[in-house]
Amino acid sequence: MDEPIDFEARAKQWVTQRYGEGAGVRNFGPMPGNSGLSFGFDIYSSGESVLESVVVRLAPPGVRRSGNTDVLRQVPLLQALGQTDVPVAPLLWHGDESSPFGTDAIAQRRLEGRSLSRNAVGTLAPGRTADDYVERAVEALTRVHAVDWEALLPGWGTPVSVEDDLAYWQRLLDKAADPQVLELAGRVRAKLIESQPTGDRRGLFHGDFQPNNVLYDASGDVLAIVDWEIAGVGRTGMDVGWLSFMLDKSFWGPEYREVVQIDVDPALIHGWYEQYAGVELPHFGWYRAYAAYRFGTIAAYNVRLHRTGRRPDPVYETMASSVPVLFQRGLEVVDS
Structure with a gap:
């Protein structure tokens, strides 16, 4: 049986790669409801200030990319909507399986709503x-x-x-x-x-x-x-x-x-x-x-x-x- 994936550890690797050695992760956890494979967490600096709160959505590893598992399909859509008056959470990053997450992923700003x-x-x-x-x-x-x-x-x-x-x-x-x-x-x-x-x-x-x-x-x-x-x-x-x-x-x-x-x-x-x-x-x-x-x-x-x-x-x-x-x-x- 496959070992469960430690997505929190992968998130920490991603944060280090993107924000530097002093950055860390807090309040990591799955998003509520039926949000697929998605996690929210805070990114903080070595000085303990919060740099960003994010939601990361992941394609299930090993699953064919189609429909709601094709998370990168949202990238051009979110980029386009960011140019309109449609209220959306800003897209901060996207990457494929070569990223620390090991699968297709997008990161959006986590909003206080x-x-x-x-x-x-x-x-x-x-x-x-x-x-x-x-x-x-x-x-x-x-x-x-x-x-x-x-x-x-x-x-x-x-x-x-x-x-x-x-x-x-x-x-x-x-x-x-x-x-x-x-x-x-x-x-x-x-x-x-x-x-x-x-x-x-x-x-x-x-x-x-x-x-x-x-x-x-x-x-x-x-x-x-x-x-x-x-x-x-x-x-x-x-x-x-x-x-x-x-x-x-x-x-x-x-x-x-x-x-x-x-x-x-x-x-x-x-x-x-x-x-x-x-x-x-x-x-x-x-x-x-x-x-x-x-x-x-x-x-x-x-x-x-x-x-x-x-x-x-x-x-x-x-x-x-x-x-x-x-x-x-x-x-x-x-x-x-």
């Missing part, structure tokens, strides 16, 4: 509600969708047809779901293909735009959008549908429904988006169903990895009962 999921326990800014926070997230999302990706990111991404995208998720679902879920998901997939919008807006999308991935400052304003692992170019409405179902308790099973602390009227999210984007978003129900189908597949796959012991994570045991609910609700809202 909190996500809405964590704020919801009672530390919202005075006079602000959860709806206020979500509205500000939606406004920031419209900036993402307004990015001129063809000018700033030539060759970075190509829109994928609904049929091809659903075929990708179907292959993943086939590895994970039971026959009942597969039958239900198949009905959703057929409806999505049959009723897909035409002529809708295309552009840069985040891919996982939800409360954990938006950081706020102490006053409740958006500090940064984080975790761009599955960003791409395509139907921007999917991000709006994704945020909407994430904050709608009716899309979750009984166990996870108890975990979800925020429940926002989807009509509010739809209205805020159209207001700040300055464009209409028709077929909102279709986008909610599309997003729920994608996440239902991700959840089913991760539940399987958890239960087989390949990637234990108790969060997905809590989420297991939500998998059929996500597909059922998708079927119910797809034409709304």
